[in-house]
Amino acid sequence: MLDWDDLRFFLALSRSGNLSAAAKHLRVAQSTVGRRLASLEASLGVRLLNRTPNGYLPTLAGQDVREQAERLEAATLHLEHTVGGRDTRLAGLVRVTCAETIASQLLAPCLASVSAEHADIMIELIPDPRELSLSMREADIAVRLERSEQNELVIRKIGSLAFGLYASPTYLERHGTPAFDDGCVGQFLITQDEDIQDAARNRWLEGMAPRARVSMQTSSHEAAVAASLHGGGLACLARFRADREGGLCRLATPAPAPGAALWLVVHKDNRATPRIRLILAHLTECMRNLAEALDPTDPQAGLNGYDTAILHSRFLKSHSASR
CATH class of the missing domain: 1.10.10.10 (Winged helix-like DNA-binding domain superfamily/Winged helix DNA-binding domain)
Incomplete structure (x- = not known):
């Protein structure tokens, strides 16, 4: 059989x-x-x-x-x-997929409070750089940085992310402040090939520092943060993540790094399922509460070389408000 x-x-x-x-x-x-x-x-x-x-x-x-x-x-x-789609109970499994950093730094804190009010809902949070198929039921909900064009998917923009160029004080003491007018000669780069980094930000980084050498390439945004913290080089990082690190300096650059939209994606046949609809609404509200920390209106505001203390405080305040 x-x-x-x-x-x-x-x-x-x-x-x-x-x-x-x-x-x-x-x-x-x-x-x-x-x-x-x-x-x-x-x-x-x-x-x-x-x-x-x-x-x-x-x-x-x-x-x-x-x-x-x-x-x-x-x-x-x-x-x-x-x-x-006809399940009317606020109970059961909801599988949510997204990139690693989005999962650990945004969605996990956001979704942790669901069980307090809805004990019968179990969330499976799946950090994966691949786009798991909602049509094939590999996941119920996805949070993505690229808009999907599949007809059977329902898509909503729930926020945007700002990015910046970062380095540790130790790295800057060793290599000096990057000189963008000469292509950052003598500098080292940490680049990313997956997760929440895409070709636009890699092109931006290469344009800012065409004469710098790549010291590390990683498919993990968290690894890029850790490598930058330990003096590995200059890295283009998501501000909501890097601004929280006291050991990183955000550098003033000739042009701001390209941002990214946050897209909430669900299959059209599942969006009316109560437990899935509840999680969709919860994620939308959480990202709205964190909007200022995720994408400050002026990416260069308050910068004189580098400064992170104010932005760190702002993120923590927004993060607490979402709980």
């Missing part, structure tokens, strides 16, 4: 082509993916995927099974969306 879970593991592996990516997508160990594939192949009595230097590729039988499995998957998702 076929196990739907085995088919789900087979689909993940056939789509990604490698055990590591499939395991990460399913949030299980690689050995589990391999074991589930073997179980499915044993049930059907046929090989479905061949392991090649280019990854796992489907056999002819594997192609047929994948087509059938995807039809089952689509039917299951349709049923979940149709029936799940």
